[in-house]
Amino acid sequence: MTHKILVLPGDGIGPEIVAEAVKVLNVFTAEGNLSVELEYANIGGIAYDKEGQPYPDSTRALAQKADAILLGAVGGPQYDALDRPLRPERGLLAIRADLGLFANLRPAILYEELASASTLKPEVVAGLDIMIVRELTGGIYFGQPRGIRVLENGERQGFNSATYTESEIERIARVGFETAMKRNKRLCSVDKANVLEVCELWREIVEKVGKEYPEVELSHMYVDNAAMQLVRAPKQFDVIVTSNLFGDVLSDAAAMLTGSIGMLPSASLNSSACGLYEPIHGSAPDIAGKGIANPLATILSVAMLLRYSLNRPELAERIERAVKTVLASGVRTGDIYTEGDRKVGTAEMGDAVVAAL
Amino acid sequence: MTHKILVLPGDGIGPEIVAEAVKVLNVFTAEGNLSVELEYANIGGIAYDKEGQPYPDSTRALAQKADAILLGAVGGPQYDALDRPLRPERGLLAIRADLGLFANLRPAILYEELASASTLKPEVVAGLDIMIVRELTGGIYFGQPRGIRVLENGERQGFNSATYTESEIERIARVGFETAMKRNKRLCSVDKANVLEVCELWREIVEKVGKEYPEVELSHMYVDNAAMQLVRAPKQFDVIVTSNLFGDVLSDAAAMLTGSIGMLPSASLNSSACGLYEPIHGSAPDIAGKGIANPLATILSVAMLLRYSLNRPELAERIERAVKTVLASGVRTGDIYTEGDRKVGTAEMGDAVVAAL
Ligand SMILES: CC(C)[C@H](C(=O)O)[C@@H](O)C(=O)O
Ligand SMILES: CC(C)[C@H](C(=O)O)[C@@H](O)C(=O)O
Secondary structure: OOEEEEEEEEOOOHHHHHHHHHHHHHHHHHOOOOOEEEEEOOOOHHHHHHHOOOOOHHHHHHHHHOOEEEEEEOOOHHHOOOOHHHOHHHHHHHHHHHOOOOEEEEEEEOOHHHHHHOOEOHHHHOOOEEEEEEEOOOHHHOOOOOEEEEOOOOOEEEEEEEEEEHHHHHHHHHHHHHHHHHOOOEEEEEEOOOOOHHHHHHHHHHHHHHOOOOOOEEEEEEHHHHHHHHHHOHHHOOEEEEOHHHHHHHHHHHHHHOOOHHHOEEEEEOOOOOEEEEEOOOOOHHHOOOOOOOOHHHHHHHHHHHHHOOOOHHHHHHHHHHHHHHHHOOEEOHHHOOOOOEEOOHHHHHHHHHHHO | OOEEEEEEEEOOOHHHHHHHHHHHHHHHHHOOOOOEEEEEOOOOHHHHHHHOOOOOHHHHHHHHHOOEEEEEEOOOHHHOOOOHHHOHHHHHHHHHHHOOOOEEEEEEEOOHHHHHHOOEOHHHHOOOEEEEEEEOOOHHHOOOOOEEEEOOOOOEEEEEEEEEEHHHHHHHHHHHHHHHHHOOOEEEEEEOOOOOHHHHHHHHHHHHHHOOOOOOEEEEEEHHHHHHHHHHOHHHOOEEEEOHHHHHHHHHHHHHHOOOHHHOEEEEEOOOOOEEEEEOOOOOHHHOOOOOOOOHHHHHHHHHHHHHOOOOHHHHHHHHHHHHHHHHOOEEOHHHOOOOOEEOOHHHHHHHHHHHO
8 A cells, every 4th residue: 555645845944854754764665664655745935935825725735635744844034024824834724724633742752862952950851751732723723703803992902712612622632541541641631721711611521531541640730830840840741631822832841841852753633544744843944955954853753654644653663763773873963962972964864864774 | 108008818828928928027117117007808718718709899998999919829729619700719810800910020030049949950040030021911811702602513612712902912011121121121022923813913012112112122932932942041031021821821931940939929010009919839738837838939029019019129129138148048948948958937937037137
């Protein structure tokens, strides 16, 4: 069976890092272990430049037929002056909504070899391994009504709506519990139920779904406390499940605890097996085109792609092991370099992973 | 001129820590340096227990006549089963709204003597001194409509509204700029304008107000990035101004960077001089009544009260210096104790500050 993979290199360092990830896929196809058909399309700023839209219809048509999507990154300062609907990040929001990618899995893992990169004390973060399950197609990101209106007194008022239905909460809660079942069976649901009604419903439904997972130890935490606890004692968490906005903030904080966001992949899944896989770091326009970006987060995104969309966990593990081998050998891109390591560029790092495979 | 100060000890450790803060006020009155009239009332769980409401009318009447309010903390597990409108934290939300306390100032300061308490590496947090200006009476906390409704398909949907008018943004922006003017003249406005219309208006108005403060270096940051930057390099910030919800999350994260939230006060101000002053830590029901809670955050809240509501900066500074002297002498409550220090209880710590004054 041949899997259709849509590759969306995007902006900034996107094309460079995606190229290395594709090298890794090619190892498996060359071995005869995997059959994939790669198609390429535009998203973000480059899509606006070439096709006038951050998520063009041509990309959309390919995305809807793909088994999985590999994305680099979107955005760049040259697009800041565009009208909002045309900006690169709107392409990202559009593809999430279009494909119903409601479950965003964001691991925050501290690699032993990179422990010193964290701004936190080693004993606080050693062995850190959290999975954040973020709802990605609901909440205040997509809630209606929204806009800027003029009130009776002539003043403008900006307004957005944070909404969640029972079924939206139920399906993301289920992903949270299933994820916890595959890990250490602890799930922390983060909300602000002491202030927001939408979170009251969230908590009620998460509790209800929890009844089906008696083995999972479920806890609830307010988002302000969760932000504190991530700084105070992050290792208390196994899996966190939360809304779109809270997940945006907490997953970035959690990623930064590791000190090496150049290492962290993500998966965005829908209710069929199709998923979008991307590094959590951005397009890093300042270093784009220099061949120095770290491709490991994108390579590890391919591992997630193999695990979640292509159901090939053994290939995913091979990639993850290869990355660890490379790190253990002291090979480093600039972002994770410390004295005594061997500093390499993007392509060399990709080659090192290929060699380790 | 005699200032009316309303004292709201509240729940948990509230009464103990407030008692020490009152001792400090009494030093100034005994010296003849200050004339205050203290009145006491209930808020939170104790108010529900005694008067059936977390913010009773009796408290409200006194609050509206007060020149300043000193609050301990609210909340406790015995109130968890109450209907939401009766819970302790609703008392807090009610008094904020009732008195129009729209500007919440939350300093995150690392005391040199307590540097080792932080989970972050010393070089990352040494000398940390951030002021977070959080909007406190608008945004999604108070936005209408809100609730849980039944959709046509029979499903329930929770909904809340994040709203800000131009004037609401303008007045909090102004507090941000004024605060920056008194400090290092750098203001970072945190929003999520790439996704939310309410934040587009926020950014536009903050920019507009900024024109009146050419000396202040204004920057904008998305909330997810702000959460990352607080972990990565917190000392880049001077003053942060942000919405109610983002401020809730970021100020708790920032406080935790210092490792000693038992030390951090806060002020909530309205457009007249009246303000509510409280420690940012909670009611700590687990240690309530044991005489071991740290009263310094509450004592430092009195310093803020003297500075912002009573216009007595010289007395505020005396308190702040006294607290530093006490820390330098090695006197510590349990929460900030490390080996070699002299461990004391709540009352002894209060006495130590009084002695240092
Ligand atoms: C670019 C932006 C719209 C996006 C988001 O807020 O979801 C990004 O921060 C992310 O987390 O993927
Ligand atoms: C108790 C709660 C309602 C409150 C808030 O969210 O504002 C608290 O977290 C705070 O920050 O003062």
